C-alpha cells in the first residue's frame with residue numbers, strides 16, 4: 001500500500017545543516033498498523049510530512065498503491081488521510097459536523113456522500129451528541145477523535161497518525177487505540193503511526209521500525225522483535241551464601257532478592273561463562289529462565305549504539 005524508498009531530507013537552519021533523514025525505507029501493507037518508533041528529533045514527523053506531501057524530500061521515492069507521489073500527486077493524496085502532531089488539525093471555532101463538512105468539501109465529495117459519511121464517522125467515534133458543540137469546547141480526547149474522523153471523511157486507504165495519543169488521558173487513549181485497531185482490522189486501512197511511547201507501539205502495532213537520528217535501525221514484527229531478544233536475556237537465580245562473591249568475574253547484572261541473587265545476562269556466551277563461574281564456586285542455582293523484554297527495553301538497547309548486538 002505504501003512504499004517508502006531511501007528518503008533523505010536536510011534542513012538548513014541559519015548556518016546549521018540538520019540531516020533529518022539519512023535514507024529511510026519501509027513498506028506498509030493493507031490492514032497493517034506500522035509503528036515508526038523513535039526519540040524526539042529522530043525524524044518521525046519529517047517522514048510523515050513527506051509521505052503526505054507537505055514537504056519535499058531531497059531524495060527518495062514515495063509510492064502509494066502503485067502510484068508515485070512525485071508524478072501522480074493528486075491521485076496519491078486522495079488516498080491519504082492524516083492527523084499531524086498536536087491539536088491543530090481541525091478548526092476549533094467550528095463544530096465537529098461543520099469540520100466534517102469542510103473536510104468533505106475539500107475532498108470534493110458530493111453533499112449527500114459527505115453527510116452520510118459524516119454520520120457514520122460520528123457514530124463510530126461516539127460523537128453524535130457532540131456534533132454541534134464547538135471543537136474548542138471539547139475535551140482533548142474528543143478533539144482528537146474529530147481530527148481522526150475528518151482525516152477519514154474521504155475514505156482513504158492509508159492513514160498517517162503522528163503521535164496520536166500524545167497528551168490524552170488514559171481512558172481517551174484507550175478508546176482511540178481501539179478505534180485505530182478497528183480501522184485496520186475491519187476496514188483494511190494501512191496505518192502509519194509514529195510514537196515515542198513504547199507501550200502504545202507494543203499494544204497496537206503489527207510491525208515496528210526503530211528510527212534514531214534519521215536512520216532506521218531495525219524493522220520487524222513486534223512479536224519477532226521480542227522473540228529475537230528473548231534468547232538474549234537469561235535470568236539465573238542463585239541461593240545466597242557467605243562464600244559466594246564471584247561478581248567481578250561475571251558479566252551479569254546482579255540484584256539482591258533477600259534469600260537469593262538474581263543475575264541477568266544478555267546473550268548465550270555470557271550465559272555459559274556465568275554458569276561455568278557459578279559452578280566453579282559451587283553456587284546453588286535455583287532456577288534459570290529466559291525473559292522476554294518489553295519493547296521499551298529493546299528500544300533502549302537498540303538506540304544505545306555502544307551496546308547494539310553485533311547481529312544487526
Ligand SMILES: Nc1ncnc2c1ncn2[C@@H]1O[C@H](COP(=O)(O)OP(=O)(O)O)[C@@H](O)[C@H]1O
Nearest residue numbers: 011013018020039040041042043044045046047
Ligand atoms: N522545519 C525545520 N527546520 C529545521 N530543522 C527541523 C525542522 N523540522 C524538524 N527539524 C529537525 O529535524 C530533526 C527531525 O525532526 P522531526 O522529524 O520533527 O523528529 P521527530 O518527529 O522524530 O521528533 C530534528 O533535529 C529537528 O530539530
Ligand SMILES: [Mg+2]
Nearest residue numbers: 044045046085
Ligand atoms: Mg514529531
